Each structure stands twice: as structure tokens, then as C-alpha cells.
Amino acid sequence: MKKLLYGIDFGTTNSALAIYDEETKEIQNTIIIPSLIYFYHQPNAAMGPNYVVGEDAITAYLNDNMKGRFIKSIKQVLSRSSFTETRIHNKKYNASDLVAIILKDLKDRADQLIGQDCRKAVIGRPVFFDDDDVKKDTLAQTRLNKAAEIAGFVDVRFQFEPIGAAFAYERSLLKKENVLVADLGGGTTDFTYLMLDPEKVGNKDRKNDMMASGGIYVGGDSFDSAFMWEKGTPYFGKNTQYEATPGKVLSMPKSLFANICSWEQMNFFNGLRIKKDIEDYYYFSGKDPQFKNLITLIENNLGYSVFQSIEKTKITLSKADTALFRYQKMNIKINEKIPLPDYEQIIAKDVDRIANYLDEFMVQNGIKPQDIDSLFLTGGTSMVNSIQKLFKKRFPHVSLNSGDNFKSVARGLAYSGYLFEG
Structure with missing residues (x-):
């Protein structure tokens, strides 16, 4: 049996899973699906699942004349104490139950590809689920952990999503750089400032390389x-x-x-x-x-x-x-x-909120524009014209780099296997 782990980027809009071979230290495959669930209007009499996930959810929603329950942006309810449960076909679903449906669908697809039951995963999380609110953040983390357990994962670690993106970017570098990573997703915008070094790829201790992280609850x-x-x-x-x-x-x-x-x-x-x-x-x-x-x-x-x-x-x-x-x-x-x-x-007000937070982040962490060697932007929202203009204006001396906006984080999370050591 191969020694594998999954890197999972559970996103507001899309979710991705990267299959990582711990022996060859290579990504075998990456799966990406929309973070969508559709519960059929009529319960399934054959006792199968009453829902479908991802692209199939869109198809079923349209074929069912849009009469059932269509659920999107599930990630945003993780931090909301006001959301306790929803009832669908007389069955109760809490936040963890709904997230677990997405995670299990990803796991099942990946397990089928590798031909075995992989229960080890590094799962991404935003720096802050809901701005700088410790109670909401703790609630969201607890719910996400429970969702992973329901989905069938036994050995789980969590990694900040922008750090995952950074590790994916690090493998493309030729020399050591101080990098500002911006992960702009559907629900949050996260920043991480860290030192990346191609010679440190795969090292087990990267704590000293992480110089600052923060985030704001604004996204696509x-x-x-x-x-x-x-x-x-x-x-x-x-x-x-x-x-x-x-x-x-x-x-x-x-x-x-x-x-x-x-x-x-x-x-x-x-x-x-x-x-x-x-x-x-x-x-x-x-x-x-x-x-x-x-x-x-x-x-x-x-x-x-x-x-x-x-x-x-x-x-x-x-x-x-x-x-x-x-x-x-x-x-x-x-x-x-x-x-x-x-x-x-x-969208100017929301872009200004991101810009103001970025300024505060740099001031609070003593980061000067000239300290930054490169910028790495990831996430679907990073492609918005106003966001591109924001970073070009703030950092005219630095080129904007990006990877696959929908797979970079999952791949970087898969490279974070060092979290299981010690």
C-alpha cells in the first residue's frame, strides 16, 4: 500500500484535493470541484444519498426545476454561531455535516483514483475565519475538525491557506526570497509574509520562516x-x-x-x-x-x-x-x-477594505515595501482588475506572480507533511 496524504483546500467557491506520494515526494493528481450541494426536491426512495455535489449539483438543480435545496458558500457559516442547523427532508444538518459532505465527496473521488482508503490529510484554513474574532475562529476550527472526522479522516493537520500557496510557489524559485502571499478567495483575503528558499523545500521545521500572517473577511x-x-x-x-x-x-x-x-x-x-x-x-x-x-x-x-x-x-x-x-x-x-x-x-468599498487592511498588516508587522522581493497572488478573486491594480500601485517595484489560482493552495498543503512530525 502506498504512503499517501491529501492536501485539501476547502474553499467558499471551489474545493480542491491534491494527492501526494510521501515516498516519491510528488503530487500524483489534483481534483477540483465547486463547493456546492443540491438536495433533491423529492427524497430518494432507493435509500441512496438525497443530494449531489459539485458540478452534478448544478445539473441536478436545473433538471429538478430548481425546487430542491441548493447550498453554496458553506464555508461562510462555519464561524456563525447563529447557524446551528438546517432541516432538509426532516433530517437535521449542522455546519459540520454540510462541510463533511463536500470533504467526503473529495475523499471518495481521490480514494477511487488511488485504489485505497487514505485517512491522512492536511486541510487548509484561512488565517481568520471571520476577521479578528477569537470566539468565531475557534468555533469554525472546531466545526471544520469535526467535518473532517465525519468525512473519514483520522490523521489530520491544519495549515494556513496562504502558507500552502507559498509552499507551492517556493518550488518554482531559484533563490531565497522574502515573499508576500495574498490568497484572495470567495470569503476571505489572507496575507502571509515569509522567507522562501528552494533549498529548504521539504524541511520539517519552517516556523522561523513565517514572519507574519493576517486576514480579513472580504472576498469575491x-x-x-x-x-x-x-x-x-x-x-x-x-x-x-x-x-x-x-x-x-x-x-x-x-x-x-x-x-x-x-x-x-x-x-x-x-x-x-x-x-x-x-x-x-x-x-x-x-x-x-x-x-x-x-x-x-x-x-x-x-x-x-x-x-x-x-x-x-x-x-x-x-x-x-x-x-x-x-x-x-x-x-x-x-x-x-x-x-x-x-x-x-x-466594488470600491470592499477593495478599499482589503487595501486598508494590507496597509495595517504591513505597519503592524514592520514590513516595508522594499523588504518584499516578490508577490504571489492566488485565489479566483486575485484576477479581478481592481485587485491587480491595488497590488501594482502598492508595490510598483515588484512583479506579480501567480500559479494555478484554483489548485496552488491544495498542492502547497500537500507539501506540508512536516506538520505530522513530532
């Missing part, structure tokens, strides 16, 4: 939420007015639309009272067609498909000066041209 999902608020919600009635009392015209409550800007807030609409309120708003608005779109969105569980369109717009704008924000389902029609400057203005 924050950008998508901001975009939904500015460009999406007007199509769902944000600017609609209603007249409950003759002559008294009011604007729709903003809370209704704040709650369609992220999937985890969609449960806000599950209660009978809020559903009745929405029907009343619709009636008193004179049955406004834009507000009708909100009812269609909620009743048909269309949230994910709308955010798919937002994601496509974001990706296009990382390469082009304009993009088309287009969505057409069940009489909801969006077809709006988005210039890059408009998009950059929409």
Missing part, C-alpha cells in the same frame, strides 16, 4: 453581493413604491433586498408571515412587474442562477472593458451593459 462573494445590490435588486423591485393607505406612498423596505444579496440570507423568506407581507406589498404596489420578479425569485429558488450570471459578468470584466449582465428565466429579464469603471465603483 463580497463583490458579488455589492453588485447584486447595485445592479441586480432594481430588477426585483428595490425602487418600487406602494400605497397601503390612500395618498400615503412608501418605498419598499430595503431589508427585503439586502436579503437577496447573499444565499445564506434567503432563509429570511421562509416564514409564513414574511411571505404574506411580500404578497401584500405586491398588491399595494399595483402588482408592479419588477416586484413580481422578487416573488418569482423566492418561490422558484432562483438565487444561485442569478449569482451565476453575476459571476460571469465579473469574470468577463477581469479581461475586458465591458461585460453584459444578462439573465432570463421565468419572465425575469436582465440585459444590461456594465462598463469596467462602473463595476470598479461598485
Whole structure:
């Protein structure tokens, strides 16, 4: 039986697993899947799983006419004490249970490739799950550890995700460098400043090489939420007015639309009272067609498909000066041209939060721009034009380096087997 371990990057948007051979010291394979779960509308009578994961979740969601429970960005609930459990088909699922579904799917796929049951893994975690909050961070770590156990892992270590990315980058270096690593994912942005040396690859003690680490709870999902608020919600009635009392015209409550800007807030609409309120708003608005779109969105569980369109717009704008924000389902029609400057203005507050945190991080850790020999950016959000501009402006003397934005962390985590020593 081969001596193998898995490096697992459980991400907000995508999750990856790298298979590492501890004897040959090589990555055998890397698997990547979207961090998605779909629970079928009708329970499986054959007693099999009532859910599917990854790309299959998207297919099943569409084939099931979007009537079941579609779950994304699960990582973001790990630190939230307010999330205790959700009930699906009369079965309770807590945060660890949901995360374990993703981890086990990755494990099963990898086990099938190697032909054995691998229970050893280095699992990544952000520097901070929810900004600098120790209680939330501890809760998230505990839940993630439990999820790994449920998924079938016995021997587990945890590594900061940006350190994993750094170890992947280190193997491409020719000389020793002081490197600032920025890991920009869907939920968080993490920074690590460390000394990398190709001669130290595989060394068991790297503690002294880690000079500083920190993170902030802002990522690609924050950008998508901001975009939904500015460009999406007007199509769902944000600017609609209603007249409950003759002559008294009011604007729709903003809370209704704040709650369609992220999937985890969609449960806000599950209660009978809020559903009745929405029907009343619709009636008193004179049955406004834009507000009708909100009812269609909620009743048909269309949230994910709308955010798919937002994601496509974001990706296009990382390469082009304009993009088309287009969505057409069940009489909801969006077809709006988005210039890059408009998009950059929409996400400016979140980009500024990242920039301000980066400045604080460097000051608090005594890091000067001239101390940095190279920058390594990873994570899907690192490709956003405003993020690229941020780093080029802060560090004009240093070139931006990047690896595979979706596999680098998992590979670097797999190279962190030294964590099992001692």
C-alpha cells in the first residue's frame, strides 16, 4: 500500500484535493470541484444519498426545476454561531455535516483514483475565519475538525491557506526570497509574509520562516453581493413604491433586498408571515412587474442562477472593458451593459477594505515595501482588475506572480507533511 496524504483546500467557491506520494515526494493528481450541494426536491426512495455535489449539483438543480435545496458558500457559516442547523427532508444538518459532505465527496473521488482508503490529510484554513474574532475562529476550527472526522479522516493537520500557496510557489524559485502571499478567495483575503528558499523545500521545521500572517473577511462573494445590490435588486423591485393607505406612498423596505444579496440570507423568506407581507406589498404596489420578479425569485429558488450570471459578468470584466449582465428565466429579464469603471465603483468599498487592511498588516508587522522581493497572488478573486491594480500601485517595484489560482493552495498543503512530525 502506498504512503499517501491529501492536501485539501476547502474553499467558499471551489474545493480542491491534491494527492501526494510521501515516498516519491510528488503530487500524483489534483481534483477540483465547486463547493456546492443540491438536495433533491423529492427524497430518494432507493435509500441512496438525497443530494449531489459539485458540478452534478448544478445539473441536478436545473433538471429538478430548481425546487430542491441548493447550498453554496458553506464555508461562510462555519464561524456563525447563529447557524446551528438546517432541516432538509426532516433530517437535521449542522455546519459540520454540510462541510463533511463536500470533504467526503473529495475523499471518495481521490480514494477511487488511488485504489485505497487514505485517512491522512492536511486541510487548509484561512488565517481568520471571520476577521479578528477569537470566539468565531475557534468555533469554525472546531466545526471544520469535526467535518473532517465525519468525512473519514483520522490523521489530520491544519495549515494556513496562504502558507500552502507559498509552499507551492517556493518550488518554482531559484533563490531565497522574502515573499508576500495574498490568497484572495470567495470569503476571505489572507496575507502571509515569509522567507522562501528552494533549498529548504521539504524541511520539517519552517516556523522561523513565517514572519507574519493576517486576514480579513472580504472576498469575491463580497463583490458579488455589492453588485447584486447595485445592479441586480432594481430588477426585483428595490425602487418600487406602494400605497397601503390612500395618498400615503412608501418605498419598499430595503431589508427585503439586502436579503437577496447573499444565499445564506434567503432563509429570511421562509416564514409564513414574511411571505404574506411580500404578497401584500405586491398588491399595494399595483402588482408592479419588477416586484413580481422578487416573488418569482423566492418561490422558484432562483438565487444561485442569478449569482451565476453575476459571476460571469465579473469574470468577463477581469479581461475586458465591458461585460453584459444578462439573465432570463421565468419572465425575469436582465440585459444590461456594465462598463469596467462602473463595476470598479461598485466594488470600491470592499477593495478599499482589503487595501486598508494590507496597509495595517504591513505597519503592524514592520514590513516595508522594499523588504518584499516578490508577490504571489492566488485565489479566483486575485484576477479581478481592481485587485491587480491595488497590488501594482502598492508595490510598483515588484512583479506579480501567480500559479494555478484554483489548485496552488491544495498542492502547497500537500507539501506540508512536516506538520505530522513530532
